[in-house]
Amino acid sequence: MTSLLSSPALTPQHPGDRFSITAQPLSLEAVYDHADDSANGAIVVMSGMVRNQTGGQSVDALDYQAYEPMALQVFRQIGGEIRQRWPGVTRVVIHHRIGRLTVGEISVLVAVGCPHRGEAFAACQYAIDTLKHNAPIWKKECFSDGSHSWVNCC
Amino acid sequence: MITVTVKLFAAYQEAYRASELTLELPENTTVQAVCDRLITEHPELEPWRSQTRYGVNLQFVDPDTVLGPGDEVVLIPPVSGG
Numbered sequence: 001m002t003s004l005l006s007s008p009a010l011t012p013q014h015p016g017d018r019f020s021i022t023a024q025p026l027s028l029e030a031v032y033d034h035a036d037d038s039a040n041g042a043i044v045v046m047s048g049m050v051r052n053q054t055g056g057q058s059v060d061a062l063d064y065q066a067y068e069p070m071a072l073q074v075f076r077q078i079g080g081e082i083r084q085r086w087p088g089v090t091r092v093v094i095h096h097r098i099g100r101l102t103v104g105e106i107s108v109l110v111a112v113g114c115p116h117r118g119e120a121f122a123a124c125q126y127a128i129d130t131l132k133h134n135a136p137i138w139k140k141e142c143f144s145d146g147s148h149s150w151v152n153c154c
Numbered sequence: 155m156i157t158v159t160v161k162l163f164a165a166y167q168e169a170y171r172a173s174e175l176t177l178e179l180p181e182n183t184t185v186q187a188v189c190d191r192l193i194t195e196h197p198e199l200e201p202w203r204s205q206t207r208y209g210v211n212l213q214f215v216d217p218d219t220v221l222g223p224g225d226e227v228v229l230i231p232p233v234s235g236g
Contacts, residue, residue: 009213048236066235067161067228070212096235108236128236136209136228137235138164150164151234152205 011076019075023099035111037090042117044124048108058144067136086119161228169196186217
């Protein structure tokens with residue numbers, strides 16, 4: 001059987017882009033460095049982390065899981081769509097963490113480099129909003145009272 | 155008959171206590187029919203039926219997509235990345 005990853009239907013990755021899904025802690029510095037480019041006038045970085053409560057219920061941790069090959073495919077599609085909408089974008093970087101994360105730990109980093117800040121803000125927001133809506137990644141909230149539930153919204 | 159792999163996540167993975175299944179299916183089976191079969195086997199998954207999206211070979215597809223031999227199917231309950 002042909003590997004899914006060599007399928008011609010998959011979106012190619014732009015050479016300026018970096019996408020990863022990892023169980024290791026995420027590095028703000030690494031993401032920023034990947035977004036750096038001499039054509040940039042601005043880099044916008046979005047950092048998402050585990051909050052201590054949901055709807056007033058105290059949260060201890062979030063358990064993330066991903067269908068990694070399809071999530072990376074969604075990330076590549078996001079990179080492609082961003083370049084169609086904002087052709088000046090130089091770099092799109094998305095690093096997502098999986099596994100058990102406690103309060104305060106970073107779960108996702110998105111960085112977009114552009115000649116001008118307006119496009120950088122818009123493209124970065126598009127990237128995180130689209131990721132939350134489409135990437136096959138799930139989180140389970142582990143509440144302080146011992147209960148847990150799969151999060152049912154983005 | 156054809157053989158497909160079904161990747162399970164979140165509530166589906168908990169119901170089956172497995173991260174993937176290998177299923178033998180009649181030809182012309184749709185991806186939605188696979189989901190219906192799993193929910194029949196595990197009725198506790200019923201609340202997710204109307205909210206589940208489908209993927210085949212790493213692409214989102216319509217519920218009436220017909221499966222082929224060796225396809226990798228994924229059932230996608232509401233996602234919550236970020």
